[in-house]
Amino acid sequence: MERRRKALAAPGEALVNIPNSLTLGRIVLVPLVVWLIITHEMRAAFLLFLLAGLSDAADGFLAKRYNWHSELGAYLDPIADKALLVSIYVTLGFAGHLPVWLVIAVVSRDILIVGAVVLSWMLSRPLSMQPLLISKVNTFSQIVLAGLVLAELGLGLGLHDLINVLVWVTGTLTIVSAAAYFWAWLGHMASYEPAPAPLAPRQRKAAGLDQQQRSRVRAS
Numbered sequence: 001m002e003r004r005r006k007a008l009a010a011p012g013e014a015l016v017n018i019p020n021s022l023t024l025g026r027i028v029l030v031p032l033v034v035w036l037i038i039t040h041e042m043r044a045a046f047l048l049f050l051l052a053g054l055s056d057a058a059d060g061f062l063a064k065r066y067n068w069h070s071e072l073g074a075y076l077d078p079i080a081d082k083a084l085l086v087s088i089y090v091t092l093g094f095a096g097h098l099p100v101w102l103v104i105a106v107v108s109r110d111i112l113i114v115g116a117v118v119l120s121w122m123l124s125r126p127l128s129m130q131p132l133l134i135s136k137v138n139t140f141s142q143i144v145l146a147g148l149v150l151a152e153l154g155l156g157l158g159l160h161d162l163i164n165v166l167v168w169v170t171g172t173l174t175i176v177s178a179a180a181y182f183w184a185w186l187g188h189m190a191s192y193e194p195a196p197a198p199l200a201p202r203q204r205k206a207a208g209l210d211q212q213q214r215s216r217v218r219a220s
Contacts, residue, residue, distance in 0.1 A: 018059070018062055019059035019060075019062050020059075020076060022055045022056075022058055022059035022062075023055075023059055023076045023077050023080045024076065024080075025055055026052045026055055026056060026080040026081075026084060027076070027079070027080045027083060027084075029048055029051070029052050029084065030080075030083050030084050030087050031087075032048060033045050033048050033049060033052075033084070033087065033088060034087050034088070034091050036048065037088070037091045037092065037095060037150075038091065038095070042150060042153035042154035043154035043155065044154075045150055045153075045154065046147070046150035046151050046153075046154040046155070047154075049084075049088070049146065049147055049150050050147070052084055053143070053147075056077075056080075056081065059077070060077075081139075082110060085106075085139075085142055085143065085146060086106065086107060086110060088146050088150075089102070089103050089106050089107070089142070089146065090103055090107065092146070092149060097149055097153060098149065098167070099167060101171070102167055102170065102171045102174075105171055105174045105175060105178075106142065106170075106174055108178070109174050109175075109177060109178040109181075112178060112181075112182065113178075113181055116181070116182070116185045120185070120188070120189065123189075125188070125189060132177070132180055132181065132184070134173065134176055134177045134180050135177045135180070135181070137173060138170070138173040138174055138176075138177040141166065141169055141170045141173050142170055142174070144166065145163070145166045145167065145170045148162065148163050148166065149163060
């Protein structure tokens, strides 16, 4: 009976790794997309960007539909998304397809957020970063802009005017998002109260005796 249970559980255990495998696949695509942009293979780069987006949607769906959540996936998913977006923005910026100021804003925002989390940890004031609404809108805008630029370069759809408008929209959202996270971080650092340190055995014993004495006085 026990062997049968293990045999039935084995396929499920293998399937649990599917979302993480898709996430790892997106990470593997990062250098390939960068290489395609550098070699001016924009159509292939655009198709791989679409493939990465589809894999992101697929691993999210599978994780929610079958409850295949894991601690590894919780860390890998945002790393894969940021690695792909930042790499594309930096490469398109060096190639002159995106303004330098926008690339600097996008990269600086992520560096500041990571630096704030690390500094909070070093100061023993751990910070749990929850995605803000403005951050979600900003990420969506960054994804759309990157996709439109690659589509224009690879397929020539005549999207120059739309891209120019979206550049300013994305830049504004990036700056506002960075300011929102910085303000939330300042509030956390100012209001954080560390948990009291545990008492030594002797101190706990003394505190217990003191409490007993107070109880006796009240009872009398």
